[in-house]
Amino acid sequence: MTTLTLSRALNEGLRKALENDPKVLIMGEDVGKLGGVFRVTDGLMKDFGENRVIDTPLAESGIVGTAIGLALRGYRPVCEIQFDGFVYPAVDQIVSQLAKMRYRSLGNVALPVVIRIPCGGGIGAVEHHSESPEVLFTHTAGLRVVACADAADAFTMIQQSVSCDDPVIFFEPKRRYWDKGEVDTAAGVADALPLDRARVALEGADVTLLCYGPLVRTCLESAIAAREDGRSVEVVDLRSLSPLDTEVITASVRKTGRCVVAHEAPVYAGLGAEIAARVTEQCFYCLEAPVLRVGGFHTPYPPSRLEEHYLPDLDRILDAVDRTFGY
Amino acid sequence: MTVESGGATTAALQDHASQAPGTPGTPGEAGGLVQLLTPEGERTDHPGYPLDLPAADIRGLYRDMLLVRRIDTEAISLQRQGELGIWASLLGQEAAQIGSARALAAHDMVFPTYREHGVAWCRGIDPAKLLELYRGVSHGGWAPEEHKFGLYTIVIGSQTLHATGYAMGIQRDGAVGGDGAEAAIVYFGDGATSQGDVNESFVWASVFNAPVVFFCQNNQWAISEPLERQSRIPLYQRARGFGFPGLRVDGNDVLACYAVTKKAMQAAREGQGPTFIEAFTYRMGAHTTTDDPTRYRLASELEMWKLKDPIERVRAYLVRTGQAGPEFFAEVDAEADQLGSRVREACRTMSDPPPLAIFDNVYTEPDAIVAAEREQFAAYLDSFVDGEGEGR
Numbered sequence: 160m161t162t163l164t165l166s167r168a169l170n171e172g173l174r175k176a177l178e179n180d181p182k183v184l185i186m187g188e189d190v191g192k193l194g195g196v197f198r199v200t201d202g203l204m205k206d207f208g209e210n211r212v213i214d215t216p217l218a219e220s221g222i223v224g225t226a227i228g229l230a231l232r233g234y235r236p237v238c239e240i241q242f243d244g245f246v247y248p249a250v251d252q253i254v255s256q257l258a259k260m261r262y263r264s265l266g267n268v269a270l271p272v273v274i275r276i277p278c279g280g281g282i283g284a285v286e287h288h289s290e291s292p293e294v295l296f297t298h299t300a301g302l303r304v305v306a307c308a309d310a311a312d313a314f315t316m317i318q319q320s321v322s323c324d325d326p327v328i329f330f331e332p333k334r335r336y337w338d339k340g341e342v343d344t345a346a347g348v349a350d351a352l353p354l355d356r357a358r359v360a361l362e363g364a365d366v367t368l369l370c371y372g373p374l375v376r377t378c379l380e381s382a383i384a385a386r387e388d389g390r391s392v393e394v395v396d397l398r399s400l401s402p403l404d405t406e407v408i409t410a411s412v413r414k415t416g417r418c419v420v421a422h423e424a425p426v427y428a429g430l431g432a433e434i435a436a437r438v439t440e441q442c443f444y445c446l447e448a449p450v451l452r453v454g455g456f457h458t459p460y461p462p463s464r465l466e467e468h469y470l471p472d473l474d475r476i477l478d479a480v481d482r483t484f485g486y
Numbered sequence: 487m488t489v490e491s492g493g494a495t496t497a498a499l500q501d502h503a504s505q506a507p508g509t510p511g512t513p514g515e516a517g518g519l520v521q522l523l524t525p526e527g528e529r530t531d532h533p534g535y536p537l538d539l540p541a542a543d544i545r546g547l548y549r550d551m552l553l554v555r556r557i558d559t560e561a562i563s564l565q566r567q568g569e570l571g572i573w574a575s576l577l578g579q580e581a582a583q584i585g586s587a588r589a590l591a592a593h594d595m596v597f598p599t600y601r602e603h604g605v606a607w608c609r610g611i612d613p614a615k616l617l618e619l620y621r622g623v624s625h626g627g628w629a630p631e632e633h634k635f636g637l638y639t640i641v642i643g644s645q646t647l648h649a650t651g652y653a654m655g656i657q658r659d660g661a662v663g664g665d666g667a668e669a670a671i672v673y674f675g676d677g678a679t680s681q682g683d684v685n686e687s688f689v690w691a692s693v694f695n696a697p698v699v700f701f702c703q704n705n706q707w708a709i710s711e712p713l714e715r716q717s718r719i720p721l722y723q724r725a726r727g728f729g730f731p732g733l734r735v736d737g738n739d740v741l742a743c744y745a746v747t748k749k750a751m752q753a754a755r756e757g758q759g760p761t762f763i764e765a766f767t768y769r770m771g772a773h774t775t776t777d778d779p780t781r782y783r784l785a786s787e788l789e790m791w792k793l794k795d796p797i798e799r800v801r802a803y804l805v806r807t808g809q810a811g812p813e814f815f816a817e818v819d820a821e822a823d824q825l826g827s828r829v830r831e832a833c834r835t836m837s838d839p840p841p842l843a844i845f846d847n848v849y850t851e852p853d854a855i856v857a858a859e860r861e862q863f864a865a866y867l868d869s870f871v872d873g874e875g876e877g878r
């Protein structure tokens with residue numbers, strides 16, 4: 160076991176992927192010499208060369224579009240989008256091309272492209288640097304959408320994503336890049352929890368708290384705080400946002416009878432809505448309260464001096480947990 | 487507190503345009519770099535850009551550049567002290583920005599990136615508004631039409647299409663040619679030239695002959711990526727392929743930037759369509775305060791560009807030609823000191839917006855969902871308030 164920051168764990172995972180398969184490429188803005196603005200690709204160009212670690216021209220549609228071409232030619236590109244708010248110029252390539260090529264070719268084409276996107280707020284950034292656009296992609300069939308929450312998962316999930324034959328949108332919780340965790344860098348990924356499975360991060364009995372990415376840590380802290388009120392909160396890290404691991408979700412809710420979904424993205428038409436509907440459909444007779452959601456508002460991401468109010472924090476999550484006991 | 491800006495001093499410069507005939511940009515294209523003031527401060531002539539500015543105006547350009555450099559220096563230290571979240575420095579690009587912005591007419595419309603602090607200054611934007619954005623108090627918040635200065639645009643290249651569309655509106659309003667004709671100018675970087683939006687804006691501007699000037703500050707870097715990663719030909723040469731003239735100007739020469747912009751804007755207003763201006767300059771600082779340029783570029787490059795400093799050459803010229811003496815420079819320095827302390831004060835006394843401001847201005851009329859969320863959040867905040875809670 161080694162102690163690594165989440166950013167370093169991704170770096171180690173990418174390094175493994177580059178070592179294990181000569182077809183793996185890294186591409187994006189500033190990923191080479193600079194090592195990415197969050198240093199996730201630090202040192203990779205130096206060690207694997209400019210043919211495999213590519214500083215691209217400044218154009219996101221170009222990054223994803225050429226990654227598709229490279230994939231058609233047998234490569235496995237891992238694209239970096241510098242910040243969440245800059246993925247939109249690439250949305251046409253992602254939604255109309257990347258997601259649909261397998262379907263359109265009747266299965267004759269696989270596009271093993273990974274698109275890494277640092278997401279979420281909490282770092283005091285200027286606009287377009289704090290968004291959570293995951294539902295654009297979960298709403299698009301043909302894409303796998305995952306979010307890592309800690310260093311250990313970052314290390315394995317990035318490798319699993321690279322070896323996945325479907326396109327993967329890989330969300331990285333940017334305010335957690337510097338969080339440290341224990342990582343077994345010697346372990347292979349074969350025995351690891353599969354990419355599309357959720358994980359019970361903390362067992363509990365009274366209420367299920369579903370979360371992913373940056374809010375996993377916040378939810379774990381909330382669960383610990385809730386113990387003071389005598390409440391036992393089960394925290395489930397979804398990990399895969401599409402497909403959703405409904406098995407783990409419903410098993411937990413059937414056990415606890417209560418469910419709260421937390422995400423940074425706006426609540427309105429967010430992933431929580433989909434989860435609430437599914438939980439209601441599948442666990443109706445076990446529910447003691449309606450499924451509640453905590454998340455961002457139906458507003459643009461505010462200036463950073465207001466983000467502490469926009470982002471669900473421990474208090475807002477506990478408030479929702481409390482409310483599920485009021486029914 | 488607000489800090490007054492430099493908007494008012496624009497007028498003096500309006501009457502001294504070089505209005506040389508001919509296709510805008512052609513001389514520059516043929517003759518390489520348009521330069522009117524060498525790095526040593528020697529005045530040179532260019533046949534396409536005769537310019538005869540009175541001493542007071544040249545002193546005005548010097549003053550503008552010095553003052554915006556001071557705003558920049560203050561902002562960098564405010565960021566270091568934790569007062570700003572981030573800052574994108576304009577160091578080295580003062581001439582490109584002041585020269586081009588002072589060449590505009592009051593009714594021309596400007597579309598900036600996030601680094602156009604010098605242009606903002608010339609359009610009368612209070613520097614405190616820029617600090618608000620970089621402090622995280624607002625997303626800009628000024629009224630574009632009031633200052634004829636669009637919102638700062640962080641998504642690379644988007645504003646080039648906005649400028650082009652705005653220019654198409656000018657055409658449709660019949661405001662091309664004749665008295666009171668208008669044009670738009672859009673600022674963007676060398677990195678931006680790779681974006682689809684920027685290339686699309688070239689196509690639009692060209693086929694509709696829109697009154698828009700593309701002002702590209704080629705500062706040689708897009709964060710860590712050198713120009714060679716965006717283009718194998720000089721950027722200004724791209725314009726020709728799109729069907730309009732392009733030229734390269736010494737972006738550290740405020741007189742040349744003034745002259746070429748004046749002429750290109752005039753051509754646009756007269757119905758001659760777009761011009762691409764590549765202002766060849768250098769980003770002397772880090773990309774932003776969070777960047778570490780030692781990771782990707784050599785210190786010697788910066789040293790070389792320091793010799794081409796945009797402010798020093800004007801100073802040398804003013805001194806050599808006797809157009810300004812020690813009192814003038816002392817006066818401007820004192821003014822910069824005052825401005826610096828006003829900027830610091832404005833930043834330190836800036837208050838955060840109330841939490842419920844999050845919900846304002848999402849739609850024209852309050853939307854039911856937003857209104858409900860606002861109400862719920864207000865009640866939630868109230869649950870904490872017992873006298874000493876923060877205002878909402």
Ligand SMILES: Cc1ncc(C[n+]2csc(CCOP(=O)(O)OP(=O)(O)O)c2C)c(N)n1
Nearest residue numbers: 188245640641642675676677678707708709
């Ligand atoms: C669409 C988009 N992609 C990526 C970024 C991140 N980013 C911010 S500035 C920058 C480089 C811009 O370079 P250039 O256009 O030369 O302008 P400069 O910063 O040098 O003024 C990048 C990649 C962004 N803001 N927008």
Ligand SMILES: [Mg+2]
Nearest residue numbers: 675676707708
């Ligand atoms: Mg640049």
